[in-house]
Amino acid sequence: MRLLVCAGGTGGGVYPALAILQALGNEAENVLWVGSEGGMERDLVLRAQIPFEAIPAAGVHGVGWRQLPRNILRLIRGTLAARRILRAYQPDVLLFTGGYVGVPMAIAGRSIPSLVFVPDIEPGLALNLMSRFAHTIAVTTPRSRHYFPAAKNVVVTGYPIRTELIGWQRNQARQRFGLDEEKPVLLVMGGSKGARSINRAVLTHLEALLNLAQVIHITGQTDWPEVQQQIAHVPINLQHRYHAFPYLHEDIGAAFAAADLILCRAGASTLGELPFFGLPAILVPYPYAWRYQAINAAYLTENRAAVTLDDAKLSETLLPTLQDLFSHPQRLQQMATAMRALATPDAATKLADLIRTLAAQSPAPRKHKEVQ
Ligand SMILES: CC(=O)N[C@H]1[C@@H](OP(=O)(O)OP(=O)(O)OC[C@H]2O[C@@H](n3ccc(=O)[nH]c3=O)[C@H](O)[C@@H]2O)O[C@H](CO)[C@@H](O)[C@@H]1O
Incomplete structure (x- = not known):
């Protein structure tokens, strides 16, 4: 399985993905983590000895007029960088757990099976956008369900805990x-x-x-x-x-x-x-x-x-x-x-299972149209 993780910004976007990788164990040998330039994820991911690449990323919602053109440009540059990475790495599955960095990757990799884990009860703007392209959406509590259209595949897994x-x-x-x-x-x-x-x-x-x-x-x-x-x-x-x-x-x-x-x-x-x-x-x-x-x-x-x-x-x-x-x-x-009573100790295992299922659905390698 070739897994590409795209998450970052603060620790809150990084740790759930690290916990899921730990639950995947040996199956997660072929992993590439893509984070944002200048985010705190770089140190945390390298500390876990996972290969890391950074792309430009920035939010565009609620941004002042002066900053907006610069952020839109970063989003475009980020999408182009994401396409280059996808073409080179050819992942079977994409995993998103938070951070603006996921937006350009979700756009560039929309034909690839993907799991979006939404850690907060209400999805943030970036995760909301990513979840539109996602094949499966995993959430922490049942209360998150009503933030997504009924047609979406939403699974309540709980929040994954690092080993x-x-x-x-x-x-x-x-x-x-x-x-x-x-x-x-x-x-x-x-x-x-x-x-x-x-x-x-x-x-x-x-x-x-x-x-x-x-x-x-x-x-x-x-x-x-x-x-x-x-x-x-x-x-x-x-x-x-x-x-x-x-x-x-x-x-x-x-x-x-x-x-x-x-x-x-x-x-x-x-x-x-x-x-x-x-x-x-x-x-x-x-x-x-x-x-x-x-x-x-x-x-x-x-x-x-x-x-x-x-x-x-x-x-x-x-x-x-x-x-x-x-x-x-x-x-x-x-x-x-x-x-x-609110604990969900098997959350990481459930999330790892969802990734395995998505990997099994992955089209034959090197056939993802958008990234060719
Ligand atoms: C200000 C802001 O926008 N905060 C957001 C950010 O918070 P933040 O990045 O703080 O994320 P969380 O509170 O979800 O998680 C913090 C993580 O850091 C770990 N930790 C913390 C301190 C420490 O010394 N060592 C350590 O390992 C905690 O165990 C935890 O796993 O992302 C979360 C998840 O999307 C959102 O819910 C928050 O609203």
């Missing part, structure tokens, strides 16, 4: 970070790039927060220097409770397994990774990402697995919410149970 997240025991995970086994642990993260408002609210209340719980704080690269300066102001007797990192690669699974509660954005991964770990959440949807994160957060909150806080009021609401939750361990336990 490096699996297998951590709570004790072992706590030891990994040098955490006390008895005291509660709060994990703070802002998605793959960090979240300034979450970082600011945590730093503002850090002392009070460390009196409530031990904290693993993943800051993102941008705010890391500022956070490092603040660490010096943490009272000496509380410093051992604060564990800050700019980013965690393989150890992110240990952070999830060690925590009793997470404070985070509501990116698509929260629909899969938090249920997998049965990790109750305080969700702060990113207010500038259309409605996607608000819809994800509403789903987890309606299922009583999370509470949602407004980004604009976070500095006032964060501490009382944490005090309330940590003083009601039974409620936290109920949220954990509700979160675990």
